[in-house]
Amino acid sequence: MSVVVQTVKTPAEQALAGVFAAAKSGLPGKGAMAALREDAFRRFDAAGLPHRRVEDWKYTDLRALMADVKPLAGAPDAAAKACANHAGQMLAGIDCRRLVFVDGGFVPELSDLSPEPGLAIGTMAQALANGDALVAAHVGKVIETKDPAVALNTALMGDGSVIRIAAGAAVARPIHLIFAGIQPASSFTRSLIVVEQGAKAVLIESHESGEAQVNSALELVVGDDAQIDHLKVTSAQGLNAQGLHISTLMAALGARVKFSSFAFTPGSAVVRNQMFVRFDGEGSEAAIGGASLLNGRQHVDTTLVIDHAVGGCSSRERFKSVLDGESRGIFQGKIIVRPQAQKTDAKMMTQALLLSDSAEADNKPELEIFADDVQCGHGATTGALDQDLMFYLRARGIPAKEAEALLIQAFIGEAIEAIAHVGIRAALMNAAIAWLKARA
């Protein structure tokens, strides 16, 4: 006799079904796009919110963390826009092209839409509504994944950026996508960036929110010989903000691509940063890193899958976290080397510095290697500040708090120094120093 176990739906799951049912007729995109949404929601609904018995979500139990579902964000009013004007301050010293989204919706009057040769910028809402060919070709197709957060994003995606960088173009200024969550509402942004052959750009995402529930996804298609440097900054207003932030980067890299991505998280309530990166062409390099600085009960989960689908590519991952209070830093990194991906060179390193007895670091590196001529490795360290080093600094006259700050700054600085862009590097270092000052 077999028993079919039907899990009881949580209030949040029921609410999400209600949100989708009520919203779907009004969401942009008809025909194939509407079918894509329906299919994605069906997949999400069948699996439900991921929980601790789902291996990929083991440390971030959404079923437990999402007690409720915030209503879908409406169009931002003048007050919300005024608040959002200050978003992205951490990088204010860098001359960027700002594209501002408030509660998931694009705000043209806060954005820089000045024309630039080789650069086409549109919004996802419009592209979906118009049946845009680029969106039809790529959205939901860059990386195949069963991830429930991505499925939920596909079902409910509203607005976002659609950017195409023409072959050979070198975009003058960094493109800065700013997502400000002002209302206590939920938003599902989806962006698509297509970088054609030999193009070059710096791409920044800043996510700032308080009580919002954010599910954001970015699909990135990088053509042969292109060079893309990506930065994602996730921060919250206030140590006690209760918001939830889930974001997913899905990138497919062509041949001889130089790709870098850095995730900087100077504290946010609950963050899940997912990255799925696949090498589709030989001779490419990916340098992926991150730095988290957490305090209070903050929780940051970095989950990464690097798929060496072809050979001759190199990937480097280096993540560092500083954990104070009762915070929790999670790193799950998987490197897949497919049977045909010979001459793969992949290395992954994750380091956590624990500043309190109640902080926790979880590391789960995984290597799945099916080729035989590869170099792969991973390492993980977790520890407190070295007391002998502390004594050395203090014996030179440096007070305890200052000595601690110097060592923490050195620890996190090693990760930040890998960033090629001088302005970004300086801005993140200053933000890390500000975090240390606020802690002291």
Place this chain on the structure above:
Amino acid sequence: MPLLEVKNLHVEIADKKILNGLDLTVENGQVAAIMGPNGSGKSTLAYVLAGKAGYVVTEGQILFNGEDILAMQPDVRAAKGLFLAFQYPMEIPGVATMTFLRTALNAQRKTRGEAEFSTPEFMKLVRETAGQLNIDQEMLRRAVNVGFSGGEKKRNEVLQMAILQPRLAVLDETDSGLDIDALKIVADGVNRLRSPQRSMIVITHYQRLLNYIVPDVVHVLSKGRVVKSGGKELALELEATGYAQYQDEAA
């Protein structure tokens, strides 16, 4: 008043008694050598003077410039002019030597209520001092002691001492791991810092270092106590006879 007076000092680490009623006086401007066999408590004395955690003082006093420093944190002692040149200087990845020196100097000045050095003033001071010790600019830009040779690490200790200008420098086995050329450079650096306003405690196992840093007085340490004191000729005597007689005496 002597600069340093150690009176009847008893120290334990993890319930093991290391110093056993040690008395030591260092006058202003004096260079005192402390010699002794392995395990006699030489390095323990250095760490207790600097204020390292884990050393339990069960009895006795350390007066520095007339002030009891036992309850003071290591950084406070440093600001009062106490300097320990480490036997094994630590590597600090990610902290440039220049940043380390400036942070230390300005922290001490701040603790003493003095104005911090400006960047140009500080750069000038470091460049001049580093030059005398054959330390090039490249070394100053590198992380503290990371990838430095044994000789470079010891020169870096002397550089720190020269920048921080302590009242009392404790040199813990500064000769260990140095070849004769490196030893001469380090000793020259130390000798340049000799002055009537500065005292030194030179801890060493071997007499060799004392050919280059000639002490005013030599103390022999055995089983956690000073068992004999004398002039610089005592070091030569020890070189000839060894420590065996003092170990017996103390026992």
